[in-house]
Amino acid sequence: MADTLQPEADENWWRGAVIYQVYPRSFADSNGDGTGDLAGVRSRLPYLAELGVNALWFCPWYPSPMADGGYDVADYRDVEPVFGTLAEAEKLISEALALGIRTIIDIVPNHISAAHPWFREALAAGPGSPARERFWFRPGRGEHGELPPNNWPSQFGGPAWTRTTDPDGTPGDWFLNLFDSEQPDLNWNHPEVRAEHEDILRFWFDRGAGGVRIDSAAMVSKDPELPDLPDPSAGADAVLAAHPYVDRDELHDIYRGWRRIADSYPGARILVGEVWLPDAERFARYLRPDEMHTAFNFDFLACPWEPARLRTSIDTTLAAHAPVSAPATWVLCNHDVTRTVTRYGRADTGFDFATKAFGISTDLELGTRRARAAALLTLALPGSVYLYQGEELGLPEVEDIPLDKLQDPMYLRSSDTNPGRDGCRVPLPWGGSASPFGFSPAGVEPWLPQPADWASRTADAQSADPASMLSLYRAALGLRRAEAGLGDGSFAWLESAPGVLAFRRSPEFVCVLNLADSPAELPAGTEVLLASGPLTEGRLPADTAVWLRG
Incomplete structure (x- = not known):
């Protein structure tokens, strides 16, 4: 465990951080009501410290009617009673810092709850x-x-x-309401809206928060004339160029104001944007030195498991960030996206909200093998990495939740055609042989049902298995901390066979990923540090990645 961390220590921590996303409802339930809470997170801080993460990003923990999983905020200066109290949040921030882990909170500036x-x-x-x-x-x-x-x-x-x-x-x-009818959009042309959010930032920075993640960051500002959306037949570029509420220029002044507040505190209090934009140059504008520190890389998250597409996504991402000297971020999954082992086991390995549907077949064995390789790929790329809770356990998407248990408005508003996002939000399994698998006290039914066959996927079971997904992540994060060339820094592609991606991060560190159908030769004169799966007579099998020294 790390020594007690001072907020002002290491002002560049965010450039190469591994940030663990906590969905509070589904992390750990301390009081037996079937819903995760902040006391549950506090009880699992040693687990997170052993895993080796640098920060925790919490989905909203504020008072909320939960019409959209907490993204309908009724009060930004308190904690939802189901999750605990403001005092509990302050303890969590402090106790995590004592273990070397910063806390990033979620801010939802586009809208508030109808109960606000x-x-x-x-x-x-x-x-x-x-x-x-x-x-x-x-x-x-x-x-x-x-x-x-x-x-x-x-x-x-x-x-x-x-x-x-x-x-x-x-x-x-x-x-x-660009989202649910219980989430009225705010008018950011109003000075009170802007002043209120700036005060909210100060409220949480005063309590030790290491940063904020900005939800739907590119949708906050609207054309005051509220014109109709352009005709889609004009083409995507033309639609975005004249879009009345996506990526409007006045957004940048809003976030410059936020950056001034963040910079007024000791150390690096970071701004992380949820920015979905296809235009790399427009995306990079949010990362200029006086705006956000980083933004999520959704192109990589949605990218299919194909060598040419992955290489293009990596190149495009690094090229977009280079002019503004911002580090890239890499993420495989989050609380909105089909879990990695399920997605990578399908015929279509990419992700698009529009294609979510019931009944899509998946090969979990194949998906797990690819997810293990993807873990080593992302953790070797330059910049920071976001790890969604349960990815380190290799949890699949839960696709057989009874329809009467589904709660996501994406499902409820789809006329039963879109399964929504509940499948990636099922409570975590910590131990034991039956539900609730240590998430709640024995005999308690979690807020979403867990699969009956998750005993082998619990954290306890995987801790005892050196070949488990959890053991792989622990080993990879340990090496990432030890290897000077990992995290933020240089990157160079190496010559490789068709279907193989190979790159060097330092004179001593190389990552190779084989997406071809047959085993690949490893570079001569290298030593294996860590592999996502067994090698075949010294060669790298398909859908396997390896970290090498030399």
Whole structure:
């Protein structure tokens, strides 16, 4: 375990960090109510320290009606009672720092919960009131205002507008909600909205938070005229160039203000953006020295398990970051995405929200072999890495959750066609032979059901197995800390056979990944440090990666 960490220590820690994503509802339940909580996380801090991560990123832990898993925030300065208390969060931040682990909290600037005092005030105040100016209230189109104000779609399906009811019971104005109807969008042209979020940053930095992850960071600002979306027939580039709420130029001034606040605290308090943009040059603008520190690399996350596509994604990512001297981030999965071992075992190994469906077959043995190789690939690339809870256990997507147990609005709004994201949010198995597998006290039913066959996938079982996914991650993270050439730094491709990716990170460190159908020769004069699977007579089998010295 690391010595007690001072927040001001190592101002460049974020450039090569391994950051573990915690989905609080599903990590560990300390009080037996079937839902994970912050006390549960505190009890597992030694596990996270032994794993070797540098920081924890928490999905929202604030008071929330949970219409969208906590991304509908009712109060940014407190903790959801199901998860604990503000004092518990402060203890967690402090205790994690004592183990050398920083805490990154989630900020959701695009919208708040319909239960937030601001929105309740806006509804009560009525049309034309100052309280409604913090949001996007508009009269509807059509003869009686019965149509939404424009053609914007919700990210969860259906229109992005919800109609209110006036005090006399008649239909009233509409309000914008790019996500769920319980998540009204904020108007970032309003000075109170901006001031409020800047104060929220200070609130959590004052409590020792090492950074914030910014949800839907490129969608926050809207064209005040609220025009219809451009005709898709114009092409994706033309649509994005004239998009009324994605990647608008005024966003950068917002995040420069946030960066000034972060930089006013000792050490590096980082800003991490969730920025989904296909244009690499536009993406890089968010990472200029006076804006965000890093942003998620979704191109790599969604990339199919194909050598040419992976190499192109890596090259594109590094090229986009180079002009602004920002480190790349690498991630295989998160709380929104089909788990890696399931995705990599399918005919289509990429990821797209639009293609999620029930009944897609997968080969978990193949997917697990590829996920092990992908772990070594990502941990060897230059920059920082995000590890979603349960990936270190090789957990698959749970695809047979009873329909009446599903809670994700993505499923609920899809007319039962999209399975949603609950399958990657099933509570973690810690030990034992039957559910709840140590997630909750024995006999307690978790908030989402766990598969009955997860006994071999528990953390306890894998700790005792040197060939397990957990053992592989522990070994890889240990080597990553020990090898000076890993994390942030140089990168160079090496000549390799077709279907093989090979690169050097330092004069002594080489990573080779074989995506061809037959075993590949290893570079001459090298020594194996770690392999994702057994070698075949000194050769690297298909869907296997290896770290080498020499």
